[in-house]
Amino acid sequence: MATPLSSRLPQPGWRAVLLGVAGLYFMAPLIATGVFSLWDGGNRYNFSAYAQLLGTPEFWQSLFLSARLALLTVLLSLLLLVPTVYWVQLRAPRLRPVLEFIAVLPFMVPAIALVEGLSALYTGPAWLVGTPDFLVVAYVILALPYTYRVLDVGMRTLDIRTLGEAAQSLGATWPTVMLRAILPNLAGALVGATLLTLAIVMGEFTFANILLFNTFAVYINYVGQSSGSQAAALSLLSFLMTWLAMLGIFLIGRRGQVQLGGAR
């Protein structure tokens, strides 16, 4: 006879202990980092590391550079992937395994190999290859597994074929179908893809460091080598940004997630 699920779960007392241990495991390093970021030598604790950090022009330059690269990566990723995933689902479902394979390639190829390959292959115009914008090409590839997955799941949940055909029968041309019938209903997936891409780009180090661009992650590494408390403060700020991004996914995703039809 099957055992009821409730009797297989730990008792409430044990649950509290387990949650406490897990919480401590995750929170202890953060608390320690937070305390260290406030340490100003001896017994002094204050916000001087944060103040110095926020007063440094390089901090803002690297942050803005990474933010700009993240936005460009999001734009390019969505421009490339939204029509591609839509087309593959509607017109070429047999190509889906190929797309799946391409999408997991960034997991299999080491970042160092990717950056070497990019340097060797891309001998494009100076306005691209000679500027940090070149990183966008690499970041689109890095973000591909996440953006593809999120968009693929979002479109499969939506039954885009029926929605698209319904809009078409009502007089919508293909651009209108995309803009007014598909994209508004993909809000959750688009926000998810955007925020995941932002998080990846904001934390990416290998590409930027090897190609000698001073992004936010490279700056964190630099500060870490020169000032311990500032590095801790920067790490916490970086965590905070990631948390905000995750919170954004949760809140906007929940609000933007379309509830599909069906008998109640």
Place this chain on the structure above:
Amino acid sequence: MLKAVALESAHGEFVSLLGPSGCGKTTLLRIVAGFERPDAGQVTLNGADITEVPAERRNMGMVFQAYSLFPNLSVAQNIRFGLRLRRAPKARREALVMELLDMMGLSAYRDRYPHQLSGGQQQRVALARALAIRPALLLLDEPLSALDAQVRVQLREEIRRIQRETQVTTLLVTHDQEEALSIADRVAVMHEGRVVQFDTPATIYHRPADAFVATFIGASTRLEGQVANPHDGIVTILGVSMPATHAKGFAARTPVMIFIRPEAVRLNAADEPGLGLAGDVVEHTFFGATTRLLIVLREAVTLMADIQSTLAEGFPVGSRVRAMWPADAPQVLRS
């Protein structure tokens, strides 16, 4: 794959495409809608060739089998969608939306979202949205198949009422023969990519064009026989002469298939005098008002007979009976 399809419907007519799964009826509807292109042949609307016209310019409203409302739009916004694309003046747009909401009994739901509606309500909104653009042709792709039985019957009647009110020419795809026969002015029965019969529901039911239609539509027993007297409409089945008016067009001794509906069969006890096919009752199936009896004739041929349940006790399992039918009841087809 579609092979030989020739359909023409008059203005304001309700036509059903009926057939088993895979017979090509949905493909045909999608070709009419403009979602698929035929390899050969023509689609014409009011005399104009629209074979190459893209779906968005065909002005055909469509209701899909799957729930197809735009999830991010309210009921009223869904209905308004096609009107906005056509840049209809706001006042006219709103008046039309109100009129359709009223017609569908959805006025109280105008600001609700699709996920807040039942399946039947969603399909009503989809119908209103399709009608809002004043379509030249209304296409219904199994719109009731996802609904439960009671809602299906109710919505079926509503669709018929609304179609009569609006007089919009309608093409319905369904595999449910009761639905097709009850709702349509004419039914096109499809089989293996061909339209095998296109006629009124009554003709399809009583005078099926071939063996497929005879067995696909409703229940019937197929018996092998021979035309005995074409002049008087007599056939021989298992050595017994039986009346069949529709045998009159055949030459004597032509081998034929005789299809007889169970409700046309009349039973008598075998010891009573009279003509008919003698057999043994082997099974009773209770349907409520009627009971279906299975009667084994000579050479293990089985005949179905539906009789009033109140009379079924007179023919218990194991009893010997004699089966007869009115002369114009059986359909006679060449073997």
